[in-house]
Amino acid sequence: MKYVARGAVLAFFGYVIGIWLTVAIRGGSPTDEVAVVFGFILALLGWLGGIGGFEAFGRQWIGKTPVVSTSPGWRRYFEFSIDHKVIGVQYGVTLISVFLIGGLGAMLLRIELASVGQGILDLDDFNKVLSMHGILMVAVAVAGILGAFGNYIIPIQIGAADMAFPRLNALAYWLIPPVAVALLGAPFLGAFNAGWTAYAPLSVTNDSGQILFNLAIITFGLSSILGGINVIVTVITMRAPGMTWGRLPIFTWAGFSASLLSFCVTQFFAGALVLVTMDRVAGTSFFSPDVGRGLLYEHIFWFYSHPAVYIMVLPGFGVILELVPTFARKPLFAYKAAVVSLLSIVGLSVVVWAHHMFTSGMADFLHGPFMILTEAISIPTGIIFLAMIGTLWQGRLWFRTPLILAFGWLFNFLIGGITGIFLADVATDIHLHDTYYVVAHFHYTIVGGSIFALLAAVFYWFPKITGRMYNERLGKTFAIWVTVAFNFTFIPLFWVGINGMNRRVGDYPEAFEGPNRFASISALILGASFLLFIGNLVYSAVRGPKAGPNPWNSRTIEWHVSSPPPQHNFTSQPRVVGHPYDYGVEGSLHVVFDGNGNGSGHSESEGDSA
Amino acid sequence: MTMDTDQDTAVIGANDDDHGEYHPDTAFQPRANKIGLWLFIFSECFLFAAFLSARYFTTGTEIPEEVNQGLALLLTVVLLVSSISAYLAETSIRYNHRRNFKIFTIATIVFGLIFLVGVVIELSAATLHYPPGTPYGTSYFMLIGLHGFHVLTGVIGLTIVLFLGNKGHYGASDYWPVEGVVKYWHFVDLAWVVIYPTLYLF
Numbered sequence: 001m002k003y004v005a006r007g008a009v010l011a012f013f014g015y016v017i018g019i020w021l022t023v024a025i026r027g028g029s030p031t032d033e034v035a036v037v038f039g040f041i042l043a044l045l046g047w048l049g050g051i052g053g054f055e056a057f058g059r060q061w062i063g064k065t066p067v068v069s070t071s072p073g074w075r076r077y078f079e080f081s082i083d084h085k086v087i088g089v090q091y092g093v094t095l096i097s098v099f100l101i102g103g104l105g106a107m108l109l110r111i112e113l114a115s116v117g118q119g120i121l122d123l124d125d126f127n128k129v130l131s132m133h134g135i136l137m138v139a140v141a142v143a144g145i146l147g148a149f150g151n152y153i154i155p156i157q158i159g160a161a162d163m164a165f166p167r168l169n170a171l172a173y174w175l176i177p178p179v180a181v182a183l184l185g186a187p188f189l190g191a192f193n194a195g196w197t198a199y200a201p202l203s204v205t206n207d208s209g210q211i212l213f214n215l216a217i218i219t220f221g222l223s224s225i226l227g228g229i230n231v232i233v234t235v236i237t238m239r240a241p242g243m244t245w246g247r248l249p250i251f252t253w254a255g256f257s258a259s260l261l262s263f264c265v266t267q268f269f270a271g272a273l274v275l276v277t278m279d280r281v282a283g284t285s286f287f288s289p290d291v292g293r294g295l296l297y298e299h300i301f302w303f304y305s306h307p308a309v310y311i312m313v314l315p316g317f318g319v320i321l322e323l324v325p326t327f328a329r330k331p332l333f334a335y336k337a338a339v340v341s342l343l344s345i346v347g348l349s350v351v352v353w354a355h356h357m358f359t360s361g362m363a364d365f366l367h368g369p370f371m372i373l374t375e376a377i378s379i380p381t382g383i384i385f386l387a388m389i390g391t392l393w394q395g396r397l398w399f400r401t402p403l404i405l406a407f408g409w410l411f412n413f414l415i416g417g418i419t420g421i422f423l424a425d426v427a428t429d430i431h432l433h434d435t436y437y438v439v440a441h442f443h444y445t446i447v448g449g450s451i452f453a454l455l456a457a458v459f460y461w462f463p464k465i466t467g468r469m470y471n472e473r474l475g476k477t478f479a480i481w482v483t484v485a486f487n488f489t490f491i492p493l494f495w496v497g498i499n500g501m502n503r504r505v506g507d508y509p510e511a512f513e514g515p516n517r518f519a520s521i522s523a524l525i526l527g528a529s530f531l532l533f534i535g536n537l538v539y540s541a542v543r544g545p546k547a548g549p550n551p552w553n554s555r556t557i558e559w560h561v562s563s564p565p566p567q568h569n570f571t572s573q574p575r576v577v578g579h580p581y582d583y584g585v586e587g588s589l590h591v592v593f594d595g596n597g598n599g600s601g602h603s604e605s606e607g608d609s610a
Numbered sequence: 611m612t613m614d615t616d617q618d619t620a621v622i623g624a625n626d627d628d629h630g631e632y633h634p635d636t637a638f639q640p641r642a643n644k645i646g647l648w649l650f651i652f653s654e655c656f657l658f659a660a661f662l663s664a665r666y667f668t669t670g671t672e673i674p675e676e677v678n679q680g681l682a683l684l685l686t687v688v689l690l691v692s693s694i695s696a697y698l699a700e701t702s703i704r705y706n707h708r709r710n711f712k713i714f715t716i717a718t719i720v721f722g723l724i725f726l727v728g729v730v731i732e733l734s735a736a737t738l739h740y741p742p743g744t745p746y747g748t749s750y751f752m753l754i755g756l757h758g759f760h761v762l763t764g765v766i767g768l769t770i771v772l773f774l775g776n777k778g779h780y781g782a783s784d785y786w787p788v789e790g791v792v793k794y795w796h797f798v799d800l801a802w803v804v805i806y807p808t809l810y811l812f
Contacts, residue, residue, distance in 0.1 A: 237645065263649060275661075278742075284743065300663070
């Protein structure tokens, strides 16, 4: 904890010094946005230096040998540890905490919307809570699977000892706590009410809390870019002998694809917010109606934020396709087509952004191409579905919590995908734009596609990470509960949206009260399900029965090391000799280990328990 | 990269346990460094692309009369020459010519500083003729600021490798930090090759 304390103290002094210097040089008040910007930058540097960045990087720059934390036990989670497994757990715990805070925001919103008129929140506060809920949840969806499981699982799956740049990995994680602090601290400067999209010119003229939002998301973008580069380089350079691209586990492929996107496009959200920040503090006018153009923001923003939904769901595809063969005891259907689909989604997703702007006054001739390109994405997405269903087809299904959540994912994401076609279509989108139909569609794709996969991943890899088994009965109860409650919450919102209920307004006409009240009650039940989730995981992590190295009888490499894996993951060099998903193929083998370390890998002839 | 769990901290790169255990292969690191740097530069290109497209989207190719073309041309030449000296510095350390390495690195740093001073002169003149609130000034200050920041970080990086080179680090087989900083410097120059016509010529 001493490093966290040192980081916090240095961050505090950095903030104070930044504000003091700015006020001393240019005058004005300490809550001026210029002062906040410099305060934040120095606070961030102070935090990173204090948490261990100085020892890990700075010492090298002055010619000394860099050092990093290797404390044993729980202390390593609060220090600048370069072990990818520690960093994965850090990401996971941080983001699930953020997820729960964002969920509380959603509960507030649904309570307000349970009845016509204004209850617990007035209209402006509603927008502020909504913006907070939005951005926290988007952050969780972007970094949840990739940060937690991408870090923990990908290096082991490809037979590497760590990531390619372990120190950079730690740096990318330790950029996250300041993001959370800045976002949650924004209410002290008046919060932000421009939604998670932060459309200009509103985001140029609203309260000063917006400046903290901007700085936080720019920092978060930096973390995403560094994390993305790290995953790509790791997969390219650190694969074990025999781990050819055609044998790469599908979750690694998905993490690789999402990283390709995140390191190419994240700059655009950060860049758009830099422009907003400049408009606010430096007197530029990119988005003022007389000099610049408000549409500029939407172009730059959506050039990131549409690919961003694929950064959220591609790792989700990977998780689902990873665990379905295990629980169906069958080879992954259409592995190569699934890989091609992942990569073609990466390509297509950067040429569809303007379908968010059909009603924004963009040139008419752009409507047709963007509609066609957007609808074209349903082809590779359909192939992912095909791979999943083809694997389940005639399999010996082993109904454990991860598989039940995967079925929930299938159902939700299917609805999300089909309802999306009406938003990609220009004619229907003009009617549906900015209604609750969009809200429902978005939640079906992101909660359905990313959060459900995240939950499935948590249950699937929980025994590997903690070494203990969760409670199966509670897990199954949770899986069914969350799927049903989620659908009850969002199905009514399609109906009110089609009938014209506007999103981002804390009130609505009386005719919509019935479905809204139903959605609100379902939302509270949905929220309550997470008490079961957290209770199950926390109790099982401490008291659960020992899981052993391979409770699912799975074939990928991470299941052939102890749970949790040893330092540097392997006690002897893994050597890949076959395809990872040949379940039930007689005599097939995925991995063997040199020497007498872990013995040989799991062979199908040993028989499997289904 | 091994470490000892008994201690609070570990020295990166030290090989402190020799119990005949499995040691992960670290032969990938030079290749990983190179790919990582190229990916970083590629990712930076997107950042510059975002701001350049903002310039074209808001004001097209409009350029005011008062722009100091002479100074801009001079700074462009200085920056392009600095790329050559940076390349010579890298080549010198590759052949272990430490004196040349020192000379060319210092030259590159000086060129970079000249560029930064020129930028400050330009910006102070710009606040009179086209302040940030005007159509051209908006993109001008943003792009010059962004590029200036990159030049500044490049100069800091060059100073660090110069300092460490002076202390005896690096050699013919071990000059990755120099190579990395110099590649970054080339990228900063290349970015200027796109920004210069955008702001001064078109």
